[in-house]
Amino acid sequence: MDFSLSEEHKLLRQTISRFVKKNIIPLAEEIDAGEEIPSHLLQDIAKQGYFGIRYPEAYGGAGSDMISYIIMVEEMAYGSMSVAAAVSVHTSAGTMPIYRFGSEEQKQKYLVPAIKGEKIGCFALTEPNAGSDVAAIQTTARKVRDGYLLNGSKTFITNALRANYAIVAAKTDFAKGRKGISLFIVDKETPGFQVLRKLSKMSIRGSDTGELIFEECFVPSGALLGEEGKGFDYLKESLVDGRIMTAANCLGVCRAAFDAGLTYARQREQFGQQIGKFQAVNFKLADMAVDLEAARLLVYYSAWLSDVNKERAKEASIAKLFASEAANRIATKAVEIHGGYGIMMEYPVQRLYRDARFLTIGEGTSDIQRLVIGNLLVF
Ligand SMILES: Cc1cc2nc3c(=O)[nH]c(=O)nc-3n(C[C@H](O)[C@H](O)[C@H](O)COP(=O)(O)OP(=O)(O)OC[C@H]3O[C@@H](n4cnc5c(N)ncnc54)[C@H](O)[C@@H]3O)c2cc1C
Structure with missing residues (x-):
């Protein structure tokens, strides 16, 4: 049994820790008080390659392991939990479903720019009446010609304001309960998709948390992530x-x-x-x-x-x-x-x-x- 980190992991920790001490810790109080992370900070984090630690080099990532990713997240949270929340959601729920279940076209359109920091993602599952009880979500995606119409609302969504796209959980078949849930990638500028408001919190204040509304929001069939009903x-x-x-x-x-x-x-x-x-x-x-x-x-x-x-x-x-x-x-x-x-x-x-x-x-x-x-x- 060996509890020590490899030389590569130790070096990664030193590098990220240096970055956090120089770029995040001095801003942590301002980020909390102002309830906002400066955009340049996320760009600086992207430039270091930290958004792509877990993703293959073919998509612009570093192709590293989970331990490397965990080191990065731990060091970010050491500096500012608000920054860590924004980075964590973007690099996991905001991109991982695209990498794991998305088409090659979706990976090129969303994952590649997300790793570069050109696009920021959010993940919209929670609703006003469905938190722990995921299967109770009420947002629907009704099949129409060439796509789906989304209707419903989401709350407590991290990166809601900053994100360029949202991965949205919606029911394509209400009667099937959890087996009727599907995931969609929805661009922020899609008509019918609106960020209703930013929520003010006592915890991780700098990480933006918002409410999303979908009203007869049309998304093409190509927005479906993976298979229908597999969400x-x-x-x-x-x-x-x-x-x-x-x-x-x-x-x-x-x-x-x-x-x-x-x-x-x-x-x-x-x-x-x-x-x-x-x-x-x-x-x-x-x-x-x-x-x-x-x-x-x-x-x-x-x-x-x-x-x-x-x-x-x-x-x-x-x-x-x-x-x-x-x-x-x-x-x-x-x-x-x-x-x-x-x-x-x-x-x-x-x-x-x-x-x-x-x-x-x-x-x-x-x-x-x-x-x-x-x-x-x-x-
Ligand atoms: C700052 C912040 C950021 C978030 N970011 C995101 C995001 O990016 N995307 C997203 O989709 N969601 C996000 N969430 C939502 C988060 O995942 C939910 O808040 C969480 O799952 C709990 O749901 P709820 O708040 O509706 O509480 P509820 O589910 O209503 O729970 C209330 C209480 O009841 C308890 N409870 C509920 N069910 C049971 C049970 N079966 N047995 C025992 N106890 C139970 C809970 O433990 C809790 O104590 C975020 C939340 C916060 C606060």
Whole structure:
């Protein structure tokens, strides 16, 4: 058994970490307060080739493995969870279904420019009345001559405002329930497709989240992704590695909050000594270190399972559940270690505390992960 990263992976981490320290960390507070990621930052990230880490060279990617991708996502989240959310959605749900299930024409039209950063993607599944219960989506795609007419609304969509296209889940056959779900690629400028509004959040504020509306929105037959009625199966297949990716986001936040707590505990003095030397504070740091190390092992183990193509649905959910809850525990303790400064807007630790709140919700809530793990254990 070998727990060490390869020289290539170590070098990748050093390079991305340098990029994050120089280009993302100095902007993290501004991105949070202004609720916006500057476009040039995403372009800079694209120029580094980070949008294409997982995709083959034939499409402009780096052809690297899941561990490399996880390293990139973790480092981005260490710098800013808002930036990591935008990058994660674009490089996974916003492009992966096209790579895995799309036609060559769709790959050339969307994936190739998405890897270059010329197009940004979003993934529209959640609806006002269908969150965890994916099969309950009400958006319909009615077959007409040469295409489909989309009607319905989507909410909580990451990159909604910035995206040039959306991968939209809609029912082509309502009577078939989940077997009637299909995926479509819809260009932003398509008549009948509208971004209704941007939602303001307390967590990952810089990542744009919006509502989408489809009203008699015509898309040609060529907009169908893969086969009609296979959307739910495609989602299930994509969700597993998506959870590993989200767990890596959580790990980045765990590390950032741990570092903030440890640094402050070493600097701050009360009663004539560093507060980190008081056993109460010291034990908090110890618990934070335990959570961080356990999260790291679970995340990298599930990423490794992905690279060796082993069954990993349970491990992905375990990693996501543990790492997201660990991020909340670590961030809470880091705020407590900061005393009153912990809730001052000028200290980044409050942002980490708020950003951690999103992590137990996105890509399946904690209880949905428990449901998945429990079902895989019993059935
Ligand atoms: C910032 C942000 C960004 C997002 N980005 C996207 C995106 O890009 N694309 C997209 O499609 N979606 C996105 N989502 C939606 C996200 O995936 C959903 O919020 C999530 O799946 C939960 O759905 P819900 O919010 O409707 O909660 P609900 O499903 O209504 O859940 C509410 C509560 O009930 C619990 N619950 C529900 N069902 C069960 C059950 N069977 N057993 C036990 N407990 C249950 C949940 O755990 C939760 O605690 C985003 C959400 C947020 C907050």
